[in-house]
Amino acid sequence: MSTDFQTARIALGARLRELRTEAGLSGKDTAERLGWQRSKVSRLETGKQTPSRDDLKAWAEATGQPDAAAELQGRLQGLETQYRTWRRQxxxxxxxxxxxxxxxxxxxxxxxxxxxxxxxxxxxxxxxxxxxxxxxxxxxxxxxxxxxxxxxxxxxxxxxxxxxxxxxxxxxxxxxxxxxxxxxxxxxxxxxxxxxxxxxxxxxxxxxxxxxxxxxxxxxxxxxxxxxxxxxxxxxxxxxxxxxxxxxxxxxxxxxxxxxxxxxxxxxxxxxxxxxxxxx
CATH class of the missing domain: 3.30.870.10 (Endonuclease Chain A)
Known part of the structure; x- marks a missing residue:
């Protein structure tokens, strides 16, 4: 995986963590609201997993900031433009x-x-x-x-x-x-x-x-x-x-x-x- 791509994914994860902490939520709280495993929340926040557009929309809503979905999805689009999986292509x-x-x-x-x-x-x-x-x-x-x-x-x-x-x-x-x-x-x-x-x-x-x-x-x-x-x-x-x-x-x-x-x-x-x- 490219260093630039991973750096950008880590930055996106940091933004997700920022939204969560601003909402006063723990990782466990967020996982329960979203119906996810706690490990998924951790992987997204640490840049170890690439979120889907639906994941980002759900995250914005769960943290009480639905307007942030467009920003998050814009960041994801930048990642996908650079890093195109063969499975998708x-x-x-x-x-x-x-x-x-x-x-x-x-x-x-x-x-x-x-x-x-x-x-x-x-x-x-x-x-x-x-x-x-x-x-x-x-x-x-x-x-x-x-x-x-x-x-x-x-x-x-x-x-x-x-x-x-x-x-x-x-x-x-x-x-x-x-x-x-x-x-x-x-x-x-x-x-x-x-x-x-x-x-x-x-x-x-x-x-x-x-x-x-x-x-x-x-x-x-x-x-x-x-x-x-x-x-x-x-x-x-x-x-x-x-x-x-x-x-x-x-x-x-x-x-x-x-x-x-x-x-x-x-x-x-x-x-x-x-x-x-x-x-x-």
Whole structure:
């Protein structure tokens, strides 16, 4: 969980505690009024649990300050904008999130990204994307809309061929060898990467496993112009928009790019990974 998100959740919890104490209520009193377990009141006040909008409305009413509900819900909206759980985003399948990605890509001139364990969605073949969506739906136990999601991801890739856009991506060499799909599918995917190297809108750098690093590629992230950074975790996706955070991720991207190889050197690493598949 991001430090910024947790800090904001703790601040929201402190505001809830303030409302309770102003009303002269103990934690036990509040729990009884709301019909909750005492532990829930404690978790909300200490920032260990994210409240729902209904929780906040009920809290404001229970503490005798119903007008505070709008303020509390506004704080929650700020949290949800930054920290979007996959359970909520994939409630109806993957297509909706892919269509959102299409929209973000269409309004972006410069897209930068780092991936450490998989091929970026913008560069995936349909088969690679298909296997990825199926596995992800199984893992998250979300509805399957595989073909619709694949079509949306392929539509997003149309931006790669539009004049005036630039896609600068760094790929950790290990991602070239991560067999998250069958070997023939991976072989076709690596061929696809090789074909992208000569595209004038794409700058693909591979970070060799043995490269000297100013900073390790701890996790993947995407930067959209200078207005948005997205970061995926196992349970959520963070949308980070404040200037200082964006600048930090831009510095991380710059430092990692110093260790990457491009052009024929990148081609050689991709070809080596393909040869290692040993398809016979």
């Amino acid at each position: 994939l409630a109806n399948g993957h297509r909706g999130r892919q269509e959102l990605a299409v929209a973000e890509t269409s309004r972006t001139r410069l897209t930068r990204g780092v991936e450490v364990a998989r091929i970026p969605g913008l560069f995936q073949t349909a088969d690679y994307a298909r296997h990825t969506f199926i596995a992800n739906a199984e893992f998250r136990q979300s509805p399957r809309d595989t073909e619709e999601a694949v079509r949306a991801r392929m539509k997003r890739q149309e931006a790669l061929y539009e004049t005036g856009r630039l896609f600068r991506f760094l790929l950790w060499e290990g991602a070239l060898h991560a067999l998250v799909v069958p070997r023939p599918v991976m072989a076709a995917q690596l061929d696809r990467l090789i074909g992208l190297i000569g595209l004038d809108t794409v700058e693909l750098g591979i970070i060799p496993l043995g490269a000297a690093l100013r900073r390790s590629p701890a996790h993947g992230f995407w930067i959209y112009d200078d207005r948005l950074v997205t970061v995926e975790t196992i349970d959520a996706e963070m949308w980070l928009k404040d200037a200082d955070t964006i600048a930090l991720y831009e510095r991380a991207w710059d430092w990692l790019s110093e260790s990457a190889v491009y052009g024929h050197q990148a081609h050689r690493l991709i070809a080596r990974a393909r040869a290692a598949l040993d398809l016979g």
